[in-house]
Amino acid sequence: MTEVVTNPTPPILHGPSDKEKKYDRQLRLWAANGQQALEDAHILLLNSGSGTVGVETLKNLVLPGIGKFTIADDAVVAEADLGVNFFLDEESLGQSRSERCVNFLQELNPDVKGEHFPKQEGDNIEKLLGYGRQYTLIMYSLPIEPYTLALIQQYGQQYKVPLVSIHSAGFYSYFQIHLPGCFPIIDTHPDSTATTDLRLLNPWPALSEFTRNLTKDIDNLSAHEHGHIPYLVLLLYYLEKWKESHGGFPSTYGDKKAFREFVSEGARTDNPEGGEENYDEAVAAVLKTVSEPSLSSSVKDVFEYQPTAEESDSSFWIITDAIKKFYGKHGELPLPGSVPDMKAQSSVYVELQNIYKVKARQDVAEVLETVRQHPRGKEIDVNEVETFCKNAAFVKLIHSPDSSADTLKEITGMFDEQALLTMMPLSLLPIYLALNATSHVPSASTSEIIATISKTVPEACSDPRVVQAAEEVARANGGELHNISAMIGGMVSQEVIKIITKQYIPIDNTCILDGITSRTQVLRI
Amino acid sequence: MLRDRFNQQSLGVPLNTMVKEARILMVGAGGIGCELLKNLVLTGFGEIHIVDLDTIDLSNLNRQFLFRQEHIKKSKALVAKDAAHKFNPRLKLEAHHANIKDPQFNVNWFRGFTMVFNALDNLDARRHVNKMCLAADVPLIESGTTGFNGQVQVIKKGQTACYDCTAKETPKSFPVCTIRSTPSQPIHCIVWAKSYLLSEIFGTSEDESPELDHSEDSENAQEIEKLRQEAQALKLIREAMGTESFPQLLFDKVFKDDVERLKSMQEMWKTRKPPRPIDYSSTVQEVADAETRKSEILRDDQRVWNLHENIVVFRDSLKRLSRRLQSMKSTSDLDAAEPIITFDKDDEDTLDFVAASANLRSIIFGIETKSRFDIKQMAGNIIPAIATTNAIVAGLCVLQSFKVLRGDFSSTKEVFLSPFAPERLLSSDRYREPNPDCPACSVAQTRVLVDMSRATLNDLVEDFLRLELGYGDEFVVNTETGPIYDVEETENLSKKLKDLGIKGDSFLTIIDDDDENPRVNLILNVQEATTDLEDRPIKGLDISGSPSADGDRPASPIPRKRKSAVESNGQGVTGIEEVHPMANGIVGIKRTAEEALGHESGEAKRPKTTVNGANSANGTSVNGEHGSALIIDDSTDGAIVIDDD
């Protein structure tokens, strides 16, 4: 038997830091810039009710290393808290709930700073929010005093801070994201197969010339050379020929099928294999790659949006403006610049890759030049421009909905109708209505809940499913189930990470959980 | 009790009592395990047993919140138990720092639990627990996460699909010629560096690596022979370790001479780009500048190194590994085996060596090079993992456990996290039916009590299987290592079972070879009798034959194989399932927990007749009703092999 020695490592003087090692598994999801954004964040939690859901959410943010958090909570730890909140113990009884929770949460990650509030007699919400712009995001759990809520909302408006509300009672829960104005995302992490952009219908001069050189004597090339023309070049060559005879590029499905045939006829079959692999690749790529450049609806949305004076000063809108100009001039977005793997001679393939890379770099340079002309343009990081150009086809804007009784009425009017039509499981809106009716009271009876709902959406009150949801909320009596709060806490923290890192697309804007059926639904309310 | 108030209120008294009285086994105390243990404890589960073989690592701390810096290298099971105990000292908790496959955890031990939770990180252990739970007929809640994706499934023998009902992706292996002669992707070069180069120089031979497939055929026989000679020559170079010339000898061997040989085989490069060898002495002069930036390069985890930088890292890590191996040799006993160094993703030296070697090979073959950060993931099979996903999945597990406690398996769900379908976040599907062709659960199972001192194979074959269970002439008895009886192989009949290698807790498989109407496979779990069995040396514990009316041949309690998968599909559901009648709740009257949880009211089921539910509003719906593979959006690699350590 051989002795397997894996670990007598000498002292490490190089390599990634302990912090990188600790966060290794998550860096693979949001990279160093996402991690930095988390470490720069300060999150405020206004806790209320039985107080578990907010703390469970924070736990999942402390572990991956947010910079700082503050818990504001007036409550004193009671016996019932111990049965539902993991971050309290017997010794905590009678003490400040915010202070005890902060202490326990901080133990989870020494890199994270935690503060509790109130600290002394007389500390109040005005003081908490009176330090100006210091929170990256505010979470509050429901129920909450209307007065406190109004102050938080005002703060969010004033400082453009995202707000997240969370309500968990019995088996039901929901959370709602209130983004300030429009929320742009550059790094949406699109599916890797969706990002190939070859520009076959509008090649730039260098690419056309490269194609011409490689195909100018196509019929007299040796078998080896002919069998190694990259498929991308083949497509460009046959598209040009097709255009000569048809007066335009293949656009309809029928055209493309005929074009596929046209390409495959060019393959040499007088060889032992009876065909050529590069031609097979070309034929296979026709439907996916031969298409007019078009803007996705989310990019159009970004282009059409009129940023406010304040917004337009941000780097996102300055770069967007430059890219819009680029698009106006060229009729296409900056080139992402990557080339998929294909059969080709090594030197030819490398040259082809370079042609794409050079063009991508030129496009970035052009956009950058426009950006620099903006008064604030000099402050913008070139990396941000590069990332934007690379992801230009996938940028996304989230508009916060106008919360009003009317939208709620509208959604209510069609909630189950739609579900029946699509044969989807029935809407979870009744759960939202019932929980929402207890936003400002610790608990309520079924009839009280129904009465509150009737003030905003009277027509919902006769719906038996709404009545049933109201009964369930009444039965919970303001109490949280740890498991439900832990689960919704996981979902909230996931969305908070998306918002803080500005990576991936957060939900828009309300997620409702029915713990009885293990179902969730996202609605725009 | 005040502390229990919220649970009592929402779960209702009967369910709350079931929760308190349940005995729970949790296998795995990692990412999901930590969350799950907390949720189970706070939901009020009274007795929880934890099994985990692992110890705590620094890279666990971003999510496994029961562990701290000071717990590194300690047992996950024990530390998790202590943390939960601190929270509630009245709890009954038991922790085993052990492998779940150890014999102490036998079928009878599994039978002692109300239900089992799998919070594991590997296929092998998952399949084992699945098998044990089927044999013990204990419900299993299976879960897993990878990055933002996750999954929860309830497994109940005979009622829902088991873990093995759908084939799982097995770890990938590559043909040896792809790795050694014709690489075309970064992973080929990484496997070459890790499983060939590193192990030939610092470890044992590559032949033991499961990542390499050495199967030979007429086409590759010649090439494989050549590769063998090449590996032999490499072993000789190993002798020069520690000498001044070692780095050059090794470099020129693998990055020049071997490449030259490959390049000279022109027919190999007719359809591929030929490689470009790198010469050590001419290149090494150019790396002086990079050499001065060595420590900076080594810190640069996420940037892709260029040729010169890779050479610097190659030389440096080679030096570090050579020194280490030599000092291990000088301190090891003379009679001890030769010390070796194996790849470990968290061992910087081996990772640097593999990263630089893989990149150099990629450069030679014109393949894209990768950063050390990416190579670590590919070489170490690292799966991204975060607290948020684990929290969601653990919560879903406990929600399913309530249905299991009530025995309400027909309303259990198979739930997927779908973070990239922003209109839902979760997609829950009705449980799947067991797959009638599943090798793990489409079988009959029974325990047999055996008097090991006297039971012979004949007692099993004639008395138990033929007379008691009604088997005919043609069947095969297999142990875990192979067949011991069939109609033509009868010489073992007079032997005692214990002399055929059968012990307590071993499994036997009976395969019916009846031409017309064969029984499903029967799995016997052998239990050693501790008291004297009076009449017969073998007794069935869970099933036994009932004498049939004519007294001639007993009716068989073992079901026959179903004729085809189609017939057995879709039990019970025909047409559109009726939407449950609305609860006639009257305002002001409180519903009981029983009413609220007893049924899932108001849920419209998809019509059975639409075979796939892909036409739903958001186009990403999945339908598991027909036992078809479930698909989830997955940004990483499309695999649902879901893991978190």
Ligand SMILES: [Zn+2]
């Ligand atoms: Zn199965």
